[in-house]
Amino acid sequence: MDLSYAEVRYIAKLARLELSEKEVESYTAQLSTVLEYMQQLDELNLKDVEPLTHVFQMQNVFREDKVAMSLPQKQILQNGPEVQSGHFKVPQIL
Amino acid sequence: MNLEQLSLTEISKKISNHEVSSVEVTENLIRHIEKTEPALHSFITVTADLALDAARKFDEMNIKGESFLLGGVPIAIKDLLCTKNIKTTCASRMLENFVPPYTATAVEKIEQAGGIIIGKTNMDEFAMGSSTETSYFGKTRNPWDLDCVPGGSSGGSASSVAAHQAYAALGSDTGGSIRQPAAFCGIVGLKPTYGMVSRFGLIAFASSLDQVGPMTKTVEDAALLMNVLSGYDSKDSTSAQVPISDFVMPLKKNLKGMKIGVPKEFFIDGMDLEVKASIEKAITQLEQLGCTMIPVSLPHTKYSLSVYYIIAPAEASSNLGRYDGVRYGLRTPGDNLNQMYEKTRSSGFGAEVKRRIMLGTYTLSSGYYDAYYLKAMKVRRLIKSEFDQVFQKVDCLVTPTTPTPAFRFGEKTQNPLSMYLADIFTISINIAGVPAISIPCGFSKNKPIGLQLIGKPFEESTILQVAYQYEQSTLSNQLKPNLKKIEEFSKNEL
Amino acid sequence: MNYEPVIGLEVHVELKTNTKLFCGCSTVFGIEANTQVCPVCLGLPGTLPVINAKAIEFAAKVGLALNCTVATHSKMDRKNYFYPDLPKAYQISQYDQPLNMNGYLEISSSSGTKRIKIVRIHLEEDAGKLVHAGGKAGRLDASEYSLVDYNRGGVPLVEIVSAPDLNSGEEAYEYLTSLKNILLYIGVSDCNMEEGSLRCDANVSVHPKGSSVLGTKVEVKNMNSFKFCKQAIEYEIKRQIARLENHEAILQESRLWDITENKTRVMRSKEEAHDYRYFPEPDLVPIILSSEWIDGIKESLPELPSEKQKRFIQSYQLSEYDAKVLVNDQSIAAWYELAVQAYPTNAKGIANWMMGDLAAQLNENKTDIFKLKIEPQHLAELVELIDQNVISSKQAKDIFLEMFQTGQFPKMIVKSKNLIQINDPLIIEQAISKIINEYSQIVQQYKSGKQSVFGFLVGKTIQATDGKANPKMVNEMLKKNLDV
Ligand SMILES: [Mg+2]
Numbered sequence A: 001m002d003l004s005y006a007e008v009r010y011i012a013k014l015a016r017l018e019l020s021e022k023e024v025e026s027y028t029a030q031l032s033t034v035l036e037y038m039q040q041l042d043e044l045n046l047k048d049v050e051p052l053t054h055v056f057q058m059q060n061v062f063r064e065d066k067v068a069m070s071l072p073q074k075q076i077l078q079n080g081p082e083v084q085s086g087h088f089k090v091p092q093i094l
Numbered sequence B: 001m002n003l004e005q006l007s008l009t010e011i012s013k014k015i016s017n018h019e020v021s022s023v024e025v026t027e028n029l030i031r032h033i034e035k036t037e038p039a040l041h042s043f044i045t046v047t048a049d050l051a052l053d054a055a056r057k058f059d060e061m062n063i064k065g066e067s068f069l070l071g072g073v074p075i076a077i078k079d080l081l082c083t084k085n086i087k088t089t090c091a092s093r094m095l096e097n098f099v100p101p102y103t104a105t106a107v108e109k110i111e112q113a114g115g116i117i118i119g120k121t122n123m124d125e126f127a128m129g130s131s132t133e134t135s136y137f138g139k140t141r142n143p144w145d146l147d148c149v150p151g152g153s154s155g156g157s158a159s160s161v162a163a164h165q166a167y168a169a170l171g172s173d174t175g176g177s178i179r180q181p182a183a184f185c186g187i188v189g190l191k192p193t194y195g196m197v198s199r200f201g202l203i204a205f206a207s208s209l210d211q212v213g214p215m216t217k218t219v220e221d222a223a224l225l226m227n228v229l230s231g232y233d234s235k236d237s238t239s240a241q242v243p244i245s246d247f248v249m250p251l252k253k254n255l256k257g258m259k260i261g262v263p264k265e266f267f268i269d270g271m272d273l274e275v276k277a278s279i280e281k282a283i284t285q286l287e288q289l290g291c292t293m294i295p296v297s298l299p300h301t302k303y304s305l306s307v308y309y310i311i312a313p314a315e316a317s318s319n320l321g322r323y324d325g326v327r328y329g330l331r332t333p334g335d336n337l338n339q340m341y342e343k344t345r346s347s348g349f350g351a352e353v354k355r356r357i358m359l360g361t362y363t364l365s366s367g368y369y370d371a372y373y374l375k376a377m378k379v380r381r382l383i384k385s386e387f388d389q390v391f392q393k394v395d396c397l398v399t400p401t402t403p404t405p406a407f408r409f410g411e412k413t414q415n416p417l418s419m420y421l422a423d424i425f426t427i428s429i430n431i432a433g434v435p436a437i438s439i440p441c442g443f444s445k446n447k448p449i450g451l452q453l454i455g456k457p458f459e460e461s462t463i464l465q466v467a468y469q470y471e472q473s474t475l476s477n478q479l480k481p482n483l484k485k486i487e488e489f490s491k492n493e494l
Numbered sequence C: 001m002n003y004e005p006v007i008g009l010e011v012h013v014e015l016k017t018n019t020k021l022f023c024g025c026s027t028v029f030g031i032e033a034n035t036q037v038c039p040v041c042l043g044l045p046g047t048l049p050v051i052n053a054k055a056i057e058f059a060a061k062v063g064l065a066l067n068c069t070v071a072t073h074s075k076m077d078r079k080n081y082f083y084p085d086l087p088k089a090y091q092i093s094q095y096d097q098p099l100n101m102n103g104y105l106e107i108s109s110s111s112g113t114k115r116i117k118i119v120r121i122h123l124e125e126d127a128g129k130l131v132h133a134g135g136k137a138g139r140l141d142a143s144e145y146s147l148v149d150y151n152r153g154g155v156p157l158v159e160i161v162s163a164p165d166l167n168s169g170e171e172a173y174e175y176l177t178s179l180k181n182i183l184l185y186i187g188v189s190d191c192n193m194e195e196g197s198l199r200c201d202a203n204v205s206v207h208p209k210g211s212s213v214l215g216t217k218v219e220v221k222n223m224n225s226f227k228f229c230k231q232a233i234e235y236e237i238k239r240q241i242a243r244l245e246n247h248e249a250i251l252q253e254s255r256l257w258d259i260t261e262n263k264t265r266v267m268r269s270k271e272e273a274h275d276y277r278y279f280p281e282p283d284l285v286p287i288i289l290s291s292e293w294i295d296g297i298k299e300s301l302p303e304l305p306s307e308k309q310k311r312f313i314q315s316y317q318l319s320e321y322d323a324k325v326l327v328n329d330q331s332i333a334a335w336y337e338l339a340v341q342a343y344p345t346n347a348k349g350i351a352n353w354m355m356g357d358l359a360a361q362l363n364e365n366k367t368d369i370f371k372l373k374i375e376p377q378h379l380a381e382l383v384e385l386i387d388q389n390v391i392s393s394k395q396a397k398d399i400f401l402e403m404f405q406t407g408q409f410p411k412m413i414v415k416s417k418n419l420i421q422i423n424d425p426l427i428i429e430q431a432i433s434k435i436i437n438e439y440s441q442i443v444q445q446y447k448s449g450k451q452s453v454f455g456f457l458v459g460k461t462i463q464a465t466d467g468k469a470n471p472k473m474v475n476e477m478l479k480k481n482l483d484v
């Protein structure tokens, strides 16, 4: 299972990671090795096997629609890298 | 014996009997940390002042005679459990200055039981690793051999307990992150059943595999901590709604009639010979204690590494999306939003974290979901039902915790796959969600070896009982790392 | 060539729960930025979601009201993408097992009643709100920076996805109005477009009539009223047809409705493959609904607008149009029925008043009908007074205004103002004689064939009785007098 350079670039873009040429190269090789190892799963016949998301059968864990205290604005913003007039500030989107 | 070398059970008795105050215990421990920490670097943050404040408060309460399970005892917390007003970094540059406005349920329970938080321990960045070498804040050393890794990802928790810098520690285990460092550092580490301990406030690595658990000096201490930690939490939808009974009392029952399975897939070629010999000796010991050993097979075990390295990075790639420089954590400026995102995430995450985000993003991406994630979830069912079947025949399973003892720094960092293979014996347990404990069972070249006991879902009691009886019948847990040597090393570091 | 437009709508509706979908934060609108936020909805590391039971109930209600099959087995999934209003970098939504599937909504179109299929209705969390500032503030593509408020983040939404069964802007408008009305009836949302509690995106394409191949679809966004939806869709249809006729290709793109220029324009956005990497949300367990529970929810639904309209037509002998206007607003329909209860004899008469004078006043005052001073019993009594010839319809108009302003019963007003209609032939006869004398010239004109002056004489006669004479009697008696 060989990952292409372009695929690694595409994945990095999806994951919002800026990678250097060197990183792309090393990830291409390393991920290919790991993905190749995973090909072992192809030995298995999984046609009639249902996927398992939760190890233990649980269902309907719900909460009552009762208002609980929010945090004060100061605490919500306390870790904000850039904050302006009660908001989180982000650089221009486009 | 020095105060710091007592077990959690012993020290909490001494405090509640007023033989010693929590302040004395805490002050002593802080001095001991100062002497050993430069060598070990178990902690990212030592909360000495807060701990002393809490100890003082506890001592005042203690006069009134209320009883607390962990009354006044300093405990270390892996730095991926959120602690209100205490920096929680996940050993990442990304969260270097992150101060949560809330506390994880597991930590809250420790505090409610009278426990004192002594510090936040080092770990692999975002719990991704098996050696604590990927921490942004530097590596932790193994107290038994300062040239070796303490294991990971809960390496700081393991070394702090092994070197008596804390009476116990909380760790988290996604693929072996409690048990493997416990084995490498010669302590007890329990990964509870998935859902047994609340994940609320545990910074997620892989949500369907993560569990919080105790890392302790003795099995009894682990049972005591399980009394504190386990139980339903309405803030965690995957928290199990099962009745919880006392874990300490049943330890004392003998093992007559206990049926223990020995899965052949856990005894592989290339295993360290001393590890193999120690485990075989332990098995003989268990037989002498009245257990019947039954050979069993878990044929899908060999697929667990693949399943794990699909599921865990996939979930992680999603869980780690939130570190985008907008609400908290690092921000590296850029000309526009996307540049800011990319620069922040590239400078905030280390190489292993990025590697796993890449892997997980890939296996979830359009066109590959069925080939990887869906397939892994199907094999996950096979692995789980295999455990269910075996547990119809036996009460628990015994295996080595790791194929080798602690390895040297840098030994596996170049080849990710070889590092991943270090988790080969612990991973399938997380995939199946069952509980498992690692306890010391001997040494290989003066480095500890871990014995792993795997239990039925929600039957931590059984593996704790077997572990306790085994521990009491051997002397292996009474050896200690050479603290003098650590102190010497520390002086040179300073 | 003859082109046929094909339109599908995606409508996001905020559910009116007290708290957010996964945490206890309040959902009240219009509060100071970032004050209805907690560690969970801020997506702080380590936090976990817990589903609000009420949101499930409301979402199932929406499904049932729109004739969907409610899934007995559904689950939540993660939709992964980066945007500053999305705190976890994934939206908890539903992917392959939505709560509701295969419903429909009936609308009236030029060709009669038309059934619009609803493909799915799923539950998901809303994102926060972005304010684009600096530069050309308010416009994403010209701002210098943006500010984020997470108060709205995590509010429960249902996304209602229609099949591409709509064929005009008018039909889309009909669909949206009916949909909104149903949602208001079942009480799950305010459907307030200005506050963003109902948002609509349209997928518009055109293809040659009769062709089975669909054209390239364009997504139109940013339409913050039904009227703009209709305009945007109509504009888009024209634009696409014009392009096709010029042999220009339609580009698959997102466009937004520019209110100032009355046209759609391309949304400038980072070119991005939509690779959402959906996978089952590991932090939440499956939602399993028993058929008993679903039946219970179904039974709890109120009478829906279409049923009510049918019943009004049958029970009250209303025209389809009248019934539709009345059921268009749940309060008005309820108010109407209370009035009819008080005076069942003339349901049609009450309807006329409601759609006439009362509607005019409501329009002017822009308030809920139940908040008015005038009550259903008042209107019922007014219609009864007219029917019993106690007052004339002309008097009734004045009395109505008085009732509307004071909240008094019409009988009280009639009494206090001495407005009772004069039905006594003797008194009317006297007034007629007086007018015939006074306006003998005009009477002559009438007698010589100028019929048009008759109304003038009737008016003068009624005036002579201070407006109280029964107009019908005046009419008849005057005619008899003059025609002799
Ligand atoms: Mg949506």
Ligand SMILES: [Zn+2]
Residues within 6 Å of the ligand: A070, C020, C023, C024, C025, C036, C037, C038, C039, C040, C041, C042, C154
């Ligand atoms: Zn919240």
